[in-house]
Amino acid sequence: MTSTADLVCRDLTKDFGDFRAVDHVSFEVPQGSFFSILGPSGCGKTTLLRMIAGFQFPTSGDLLIKGKSMIDVGPNKRPVSMVFQHLALFPMMNIGKNIGFGLRQRGVPASEIKTRVGRVLERVGLPGIEDRQVDQLSGGQKQRVAIARCMVLEPDVLLLDEPLGALDLKLREHMKIELKTLQAEFDTTFVYITHDQSEALVMSDNIAVMNKGQFDQVGTAKELYYEPANAFVAGFVGDANRFEGKVTAVNGQIVSIVTAGGVELSGQAITSVPAIGQRAQIFVRPEAIELSTTPLHGAENPNASERIVDSVLFNGANSMVILRDPKSGETIQVTLPQTGVFLGLTKGETVYASWNPTQARCFEMAAH
Amino acid sequence: MVSDRSKLGFYLLLMPLLLWLVILIILPHIGLFVVSISEKVGVREYEMGFGNYAVFFNEPLYWRTFARTAFMSIFTTVLTLLLGFPIAYYIAKLTRGRTKTTLFLMCLIPFWVSELVRTFGWMILLRETGVLSNFLQNIGLVEGPVEFLYNDAAIMVGLVYTSILFMIVPLVTTLDSLDDSLIEAGYDLGGSGLSILREIVIPHAMPGIVSGCIVVFMLSLGNYLTPILLGGKDSLWFTDLIYTQFITRFNWELGSAFGFLLLGLSSAVVLLGLRLSRQSLADTMGR
Numbered sequence: 001m002t003s004t005a006d007l008v009c010r011d012l013t014k015d016f017g018d019f020r021a022v023d024h025v026s027f028e029v030p031q032g033s034f035f036s037i038l039g040p041s042g043c044g045k046t047t048l049l050r051m052i053a054g055f056q057f058p059t060s061g062d063l064l065i066k067g068k069s070m071i072d073v074g075p076n077k078r079p080v081s082m083v084f085q086h087l088a089l090f091p092m093m094n095i096g097k098n099i100g101f102g103l104r105q106r107g108v109p110a111s112e113i114k115t116r117v118g119r120v121l122e123r124v125g126l127p128g129i130e131d132r133q134v135d136q137l138s139g140g141q142k143q144r145v146a147i148a149r150c151m152v153l154e155p156d157v158l159l160l161d162e163p164l165g166a167l168d169l170k171l172r173e174h175m176k177i178e179l180k181t182l183q184a185e186f187d188t189t190f191v192y193i194t195h196d197q198s199e200a201l202v203m204s205d206n207i208a209v210m211n212k213g214q215f216d217q218v219g220t221a222k223e224l225y226y227e228p229a230n231a232f233v234a235g236f237v238g239d240a241n242r243f244e245g246k247v248t249a250v251n252g253q254i255v256s257i258v259t260a261g262g263v264e265l266s267g268q269a270i271t272s273v274p275a276i277g278q279r280a281q282i283f284v285r286p287e288a289i290e291l292s293t294t295p296l297h298g299a300e301n302p303n304a305s306e307r308i309v310d311s312v313l314f315n316g317a318n319s320m321v322i323l324r325d326p327k328s329g330e331t332i333q334v335t336l337p338q339t340g341v342f343l344g345l346t347k348g349e350t351v352y353a354s355w356n357p358t359q360a361r362c363f364e365m366a367a368h
Numbered sequence: 369m370v371s372d373r374s375k376l377g378f379y380l381l382l383m384p385l386l387l388w389l390v391i392l393i394i395l396p397h398i399g400l401f402v403v404s405i406s407e408k409v410g411v412r413e414y415e416m417g418f419g420n421y422a423v424f425f426n427e428p429l430y431w432r433t434f435a436r437t438a439f440m441s442i443f444t445t446v447l448t449l450l451l452g453f454p455i456a457y458y459i460a461k462l463t464r465g466r467t468k469t470t471l472f473l474m475c476l477i478p479f480w481v482s483e484l485v486r487t488f489g490w491m492i493l494l495r496e497t498g499v500l501s502n503f504l505q506n507i508g509l510v511e512g513p514v515e516f517l518y519n520d521a522a523i524m525v526g527l528v529y530t531s532i533l534f535m536i537v538p539l540v541t542t543l544d545s546l547d548d549s550l551i552e553a554g555y556d557l558g559g560s561g562l563s564i565l566r567e568i569v570i571p572h573a574m575p576g577i578v579s580g581c582i583v584v585f586m587l588s589l590g591n592y593l594t595p596i597l598l599g600g601k602d603s604l605w606f607t608d609l610i611y612t613q614f615i616t617r618f619n620w621e622l623g624s625a626f627g628f629l630l631l632g633l634s635s636a637v638v639l640l641g642l643r644l645s646r647q648s649l650a651d652t653m654g655r
Contacts, residue, residue: 054556055552055556074555075552076557077558081557082552082556084553086547086549088547088549088553090550090554090567091572092571093567101557101567102557102558102559105557105559105560105563153558
């Protein structure tokens, strides 16, 4: 596995004065895979990417590309290319010159540059635009030109620094699919950083969730979504209702807590089971909560509660309803079922919610 | 009604500029041109003709000084650009925050005193009994006192010093607007420092380079004080000839002709420079 990995980071650390931006990060990216680093702004993901590109030097640790250490190699000598956040296309050159820039630096003959530029533009679906200027292109076209400019150099690893951030929503959705297609087409290792979890979930083979300079969890999109390793991942990846309270009962992995508002609920603890009396939090996905118009009781309906509709957020297939607990005033978000049964819900109506504790995740809280 | 009033406002606001242009620039130049094409044939008797211009071309001293002034001004401009570009690049790209402001201010500080005082400062440094001469004697590099003043090199030093700020300001402005990620992208794609400078930084900074060069060239060409004080008797400057015609010789006709020739020269060189660098005047001045 190590021999085939395109990119290996070992205990990579970067300090800025007293501040540790990247803290002992280790990971491997196998050849031809789409690897995303997902994290909130300020988590150190950009610093990590810039270290891979060679614009910043690690304080300690090692970085290998195709098995070779890159620590003393400058950014212009590394077999990686980077698509910048704002793409950084050269406005003083036309598209052909932009894409040919890297090849010119390598001393490739002009005639060969021309054919290779033409070929890579065809592969990204923009044939024959060599003579156009950068500002004559649309946002999506610029995106593809930026990728073509990197891919024409046939890098071992392509780094992408939130390149979809500047695009409007519709185009962003479209480019997500297109990026994935391009990655398959070029069969190059992509390392993609983003703060947008849906971008990471849709495109990646593997995702690393980064928080405060460290990787909290590395796994496939499904693993992150259904088996979050800790409370941060559970809260950051996908939507979740979060409850906080004191543990009152532990039954195997099923933990029951009582919130400050006096609501009792339970969830499954996977990593470590908190003890009775400890503080813990439970995360429930909005789509894991079942709704009913008739009261639910008994062992087959755990976490059952009576709720009052606070508001209905209609958004097509992603419609939600916000329910309020009549006693504590706490609210939860519930995805409306696709069958359309509950589309008629109005504010103030009473419904009954329940969820299976095995679909909720419980994590103990660090003592403050 | 509204458009009438806004039109009135527009013309009123335009008035100061128009007055400035017409009264202080266009009218004097028309007068100057009329004087320059008047030939003196007797006491208070004038004839129209281009005799004054003919005098210029027939007298080698005049047109040689003219060519020398042009050549040295161009050389000053090139030298100022070569010196100013690294300074501007350092200020714009390698420093930020307070350091940047401080450095920028330090470039400006010499301009708080008049050009005359600054030039005398150079004379104190460069003269035979000056600081530089004494220093070289003290460390034993030379035997007797050395005169650094009154030659072309001294003029060049003075001119570059006087005009470098006018090169640095437009350069810093244009280099500031160059996105750092473009330079990083250049490195990322395998570019070397030199190729990035040539293909990315200089093309981006071109409007700043050209506008800086135009200003420095015009300032040097029209400078009077620095060449006279630092160049002494041996180093002639064309503005000195104009001064002599007007004040010493009281030959306003010839002086006016010289003035027009200088105007023509600076316009020609600027247009040539714009043509060579493929920049338009609007582009350069608009930034």
